[in-house]
Amino acid sequence: MTIAIASGKGGTGKTTLAVHLASLLAHTASVTLVDLDVEAPDDAAYFPEDSTLASEKPVHVMVPELTDACTGCGACAAVCHFGAIVAIKGSVGVNPDLCKGCGRCVSACPAGALVEKPVRIGMVTARSGSGPHLVEGRLDVGDIRSTVVIDAAKKTARDTNSQYIIRDCPPGATCPSVKAVHGADVCVLVAEPTLFSVHDVTAAARFVADLGIPAGLVVNKAGEGSADPVAAAAELGLIHLGSIPWTESMARAGAAGRRVDDDPALKGTLDHIMQGILRLAASQGNEAAS
Numbered sequence: 001m002t003i004a005i006a007s008g009k010g011g012t013g014k015t016t017l018a019v020h021l022a023s024l025l026a027h028t029a030s031v032t033l034v035d036l037d038v039e040a041p042d043d044a045a046y047f048p049e050d051s052t053l054a055s056e057k058p059v060h061v062m063v064p065e066l067t068d069a070c071t072g073c074g075a076c077a078a079v080c081h082f083g084a085i086v087a088i089k090g091s092v093g094v095n096p097d098l099c100k101g102c103g104r105c106v107s108a109c110p111a112g113a114l115v116e117k118p119v120r121i122g123m124v125t126a127r128s129g130s131g132p133h134l135v136e137g138r139l140d141v142g143d144i145r146s147t148v149v150i151d152a153a154k155k156t157a158r159d160t161n162s163q164y165i166i167r168d169c170p171p172g173a174t175c176p177s178v179k180a181v182h183g184a185d186v187c188v189l190v191a192e193p194t195l196f197s198v199h200d201v202t203a204a205a206r207f208v209a210d211l212g213i214p215a216g217l218v219v220n221k222a223g224e225g226s227a228d229p230v231a232a233a234a235e236l237g238l239i240h241l242g243s244i245p246w247t248e249s250m251a252r253a254g255a256a257g258r259r260v261d262d263d264p265a266l267k268g269t270l271d272h273i274m275q276g277i278l279r280l281a282a283s284q285g286n287e288a289a290s
């Protein structure tokens with residue numbers, strides 16, 4: 001089962017939930033925690049004891065280069081969805097920084113004038129130890145092609161064949177977040193009781209619904225703010241999976257990048273959330289079967 005942990009805005013506690021859920025499940029099942037927040041991955045820091053590197057693979061895109069065979073017909077520019085090739089009056093230019101390596105231009109070129117060369121844009125690493133398998137996607141500094149690295153990290157996580165794959169997704173409701181959530185069995189949206197967070201999680205809930213993925217809400221720092229994410233979630237048809245109350249010890253641990261596996265209240269809350277996730281997944285399975 002693949003569980004995507006997402007949020008509207010950053011800093012809501014999405015990573016806190018992902019690492020603790022993965023850590024808890026790893027006691028009784030095979031689990032892979034994949035960090036898809038590729039611009040600032042930090043899940044591995046929560047597992048300093050699991051530092052054995054299993055694999056390290058650079059992520060490349062195949063960027064086309066023009067050769068002398070180009071006739072300037074412009075067919076390549078017409079099929080590029082990303083504005084990475086421009087053809088004006090027979091003059092053709094490729095912007096390698098915008099290229100997503102889809103290969104459409106190469107197929108469209110009638111003169112065979114484009115040659116693909118690999119350009120590195122990031123790295124996917126895998127670690128294993130006593131807890132969950134850890135997969136991390138990391139975008140190279142200055143690059144913007146995060147969705148390609150997200151795809152590569154998702155594939156590495158799938159290849160572990162773990163019983164549970166927990167995806168720690170990037171915040172927001174734009175392409176990287178959609179790419180990270182896409183294909184999950186269940187999505188858990190994390191919100192704080194603030195107006196800003198409720199507004200943003202609403203946008204995230206809409207794209208998750210468009211993807212046809214069953215979703216539930218977890219409220220983090222419950223009792224701290226004045227907004228009501230549960231009421232907003234109910235309006236969107238999201239199930240309230242549980243609430244994690246704000247405590248000083250949780251706040252300190254989060255700031256230090258530490259897990260608090262030994263907190264019995266948190267463990268009880270996580271068990272409750274996981275039961276809700278399993279019910280959500282089962283209800284979807286029933287719907288599909290009916």
Ligand code: SF4
Binds near residue numbers: 102
């Ligand atoms: S490979 Fe795709 S993204 Fe890159 S230039 Fe060609 S059509 Fe555009």
Ligand code: SF4
Binds near residue numbers: 073113
């Ligand atoms: S499609 Fe090929 S021949 Fe035509 S402009 Fe592009 S690279 Fe040149």
